[in-house]
Every structure is written in structure tokens, then in C-alpha cells.
Amino acid sequence: MTLPRLSVQFDTSAEPLRKRAPVHDENGRPLSDFMMLIPGLRDKPKHLVERTIQDVHIVLTHFREAVVFAEFNLKLNLLWVSIRSINGIRFEIASAIQEHVPEAKLVSHI
Secondary structure, three states: OOOOOEEEEOOOOOOOHHHHOOOEOOOOOEEEEEEEEOOOHHHOOHHHHHHHHHHHHHHHHHOOOOEEEEEEEOOOOEEEEEEEOOOOHHHHHHHHHHHHOOOOEEEEEO
């Protein structure tokens, strides 16, 4: 399996996330999603933004068996992660992100 897709969205004219984020895995099983907010990140110096995104990507690669899609929207300071339905994995991933990026807050999960 390839590494999770992690992209940074700067362009407001892009197709809505609800149309890009997968809802089923390659076997047709439904996926689950969660969002994390990293308050104030977009206002930080570029090197700190890049470091934070790199930290998130490293965490997500440790969960590549569960993470199917991830996208960070810098304008909204919002990370969206689509995952396989594995019991407890959402909170495990969110906790791991918070260990590396303490200001990250879990704001929603589906």
C-alpha cells in the first residue's frame, strides 16, 4: 500500500473536500473520518508550518494500514483524515498527532 496522501490546500477554488475524500476503501468498505484543528498555524512562519505538516505526515505514515486519505487545509488550519473502520484507531491516531503537535485539537469525527 502506498503512503497516505497528505496535501496542503492553499487554493480556495479547489473542488470541495466532500467530493475528493474517499467514502469507501478499495474493497468497497465504508471509511470513517475525523478532523483536527491546529489553531493559528497559518499565521506562523513558513518553516514552522512546514515542520508541523511534516510531523503530521510522519505520524500518519505510522498508521498507513488505517489511513486512506489525509488533507491539510492551511486556510482553515484544518486536518481531515479518512480511515478504515478499525476499533479505536481514530483516537489512537489523534493522540499520536497531539504528541507531536500538542496544539492540535480533535474537533469532529464521523
